[in-house]
Amino acid sequence: MAAAGAFLMLFLVSHLATNLLLLAGDGGKSFDKAVEFLLANPVIKIVEYVLFAGFLIHIVIGVILEVHNRRSRPVGYAVALKSETSTFSRFMIHSGIIIFIFLLLHLYHFFFVKIGLVDIYGGAESVHDFFPMVVYMFKNPVVSAIYVVSFIFLGFHLKHAFQSAFQSFGLNHDKYMPAIKFVGTVYAIIVAVGFSIIPIYFLFLY
Numbered sequence: 001m002a003a004a005g006a007f008l009m010l011f012l013v014s015h016l017a018t019n020l021l022l023l024a025g026d027g028g029k030s031f032d033k034a035v036e037f038l039l040a041n042p043v044i045k046i047v048e049y050v051l052f053a054g055f056l057i058h059i060v061i062g063v064i065l066e067v068h069n070r071r072s073r074p075v076g077y078a079v080a081l082k083s084e085t086s087t088f089s090r091f092m093i094h095s096g097i098i099i100f101i102f103l104l105l106h107l108y109h110f111f112f113v114k115i116g117l118v119d120i121y122g123g124a125e126s127v128h129d130f131f132p133m134v135v136y137m138f139k140n141p142v143v144s145a146i147y148v149v150s151f152i153f154l155g156f157h158l159k160h161a162f163q164s165a166f167q168s169f170g171l172n173h174d175k176y177m178p179a180i181k182f183v184g185t186v187y188a189i190i191v192a193v194g195f196s197i198i199p200i201y202f203l204f205l206y
C-alpha cells in the first residue's frame, strides 16, 4: 500500500507541474505542448496503466485494512488518543473516500473525454484539447469549489501519508522523524495549494 501510495505521490508532483502550465497566460499553448509530449511518449502509456493499477491497489488494500481494523476493535478505545499522528491517521479512510469520489468526477471531466466515453465540451476542437475544457469547467463556481475542497482533504491525506510511507518502509528513525514530518507537511501544502490555485485562477482571474 505504501509503495503504491509513494508512486501516486510522485504522480501528483508531475501532474501538478504539467497543470501549472495552464496558468502560463498563453492561452494554453505551453500546456498543449506538454500534453502532446506526453501523448507522443509510449512510456507514458505504460505509466498510465501502472498509475491506475497503483490507485486500485492503494484503494483496495486501504479498504481491507480499515475493515480489518474495525473488526479487530468494534468498540472504540475508552480513552481517545490525543496525539497529532493519531488524529490524522484516524481520518485517512474518510479523506481517502472523498479523494476517491473526487477522482471519479475528475476522470469524468477529462480522462473519459480523452478515451471517448464523454463528448468534448467548452468549445474544444479535439479530445486532447483540454485547455477550453478546463476553462469551461472552472468557470462554474460549484465545480471549482468541489475541486478546492477536495484538494484540502487531499492535503490532509498526504500529510499523514508521507510520514506513514517512511514508517512502512522501515525508514523511520527518532532522529529523522521531525524532518520527515516537516517535509511531508511542506509537500502536502504545495500539492493542496498548487492544485487549488488553478480553479481559483480560472474562476476569478481569467
Ligand code: HEM
Pocket (backbone or CB within 6 Å): 015, 019, 035, 048, 051, 099, 103, 106, 110, 111, 114, 130, 134, 147, 154, 195, 196, 198, 199
Ligand atoms: C486543478 C487541478 C487539476 C487539473 C486541472 C487536472 C487536469 C487533468 C487533465 C486535463 C487530465 C487529462 C489528461 C490526460 O488524460 O492526458 C487529467 C487526468 C488525470 N488526473 Fe488530473 N487534474 C487536476 C488534479 C488532479 C488530482 C488532484 C488528481 C489526483 C488526486 C488527479 C488525477 C488524475 C488522473 C488519475 C488522471 C488520468 C490519468 C492521466 O491521464 O494522466 N488530477 N487531469
